[in-house]
Amino acid sequence: MREIELRRSIRKYKSKPVEMSIINSLIESARLAPSGSNTQPWHFIVITDDKIKNDVATVSHNQKWMLTAPVFIVCVADIASRIANSEDIELDETSPQFELKQIIRDTSIAIEHIVLNAITFDLGTCWVAWFTQKEIRSVLGIPGNKFVVSILTVGYPDENPNPRRRKDLKEIIHINKW
Numbered sequence: 270m271r272e273i274e275l276r277r278s279i280r281k282y283k284s285k286p287v288e289m290s291i292i293n294s295l296i297e298s299a300r301l302a303p304s305g306s307n308t309q310p311w312h313f314i315v316i317t318d319d320k321i322k323n324d325v326a327t328v329s330h331n332q333k334w335m336l337t338a339p340v341f342i343v344c345v346a347d348i349a350s351r352i353a354n355s356e357d358i359e360l361d362e363t364s365p366q367f368e369l370k371q372i373i374r375d376t377s378i379a380i381e382h383i384v385l386n387a388i389t390f391d392l393g394t395c396w397v398a399w400f401t402q403k404e405i406r407s408v409l410g411i412p413g414n415k416f417v418v419s420i421l422t423v424g425y426p427d428e429n430p431n432p433r434r435r436k437d438l439k440e441i442i443h444i445n446k447w
């Protein structure tokens with residue numbers, strides 16, 4: 270698939286804004302993603318406000334390059350999709366719930382739909398997951414029973430990185446048994 274081969278993590282973007290209709294198409298591709306028992310645990314916070322972007326980049330270990338992207342999409346997994354009355358659950362990196370793994374798994378599928386669909390609009394993206402739940406939650410007012418899986422930076426690329434090395438097929442394929 271062309272999009273899979275062309276995708277790179279982009280860390281330098283043009284200032285050209287991204288039309289909201291395109292952002293909607295990206296989120297639409299996430300909406301159509303598969304999920305265990307069709308639970309659809311995902312939510313997306315679209316950020317274009319400079320002050321909020323700045324706060325998000327700061328809690329992401331001050332990755333300044335992020336600020337070149339006109340849009341951030343903060344991708345959030347909601348455990349309420351799997352646990353009734355989840356309001357009192359406080360999720361973080363050490364949480365033991367098996368359901369947390371399931372909502373992270375499902376939300377990650379939806380996130381990668383966005384990443385691949387972005388290529389069809391000549392947009393670049395980068396996954397960012399170097400933050401703590403506590404800090405990103407407080408910047409964006411996200412309740413404790415949600416888990417921020419990643420931030421996607423989105424914009425028109427202003428760099429053209431070479432493909433990064435991947436393991437050979439023979440290192441990762443197992444036929445019939447491990």
Ligand SMILES: Cc1cc2nc3c(=O)[nH]c(=O)nc-3n(C[C@H](O)[C@H](O)[C@H](O)COP(=O)(O)O)c2cc1C
Nearest residue numbers: 276277278279280332395396397398399419432433
């Ligand atoms: C879950 C996840 C978290 C990541 N977090 C960051 C990050 O915080 N900062 C960053 O610059 N890149 C981040 N990346 C991008 C990876 O470094 C990148 O995907 C990897 O080096 C391979 O390069 P490629 O995406 O261009 O093929 C992340 C990627 C993933 C999948």
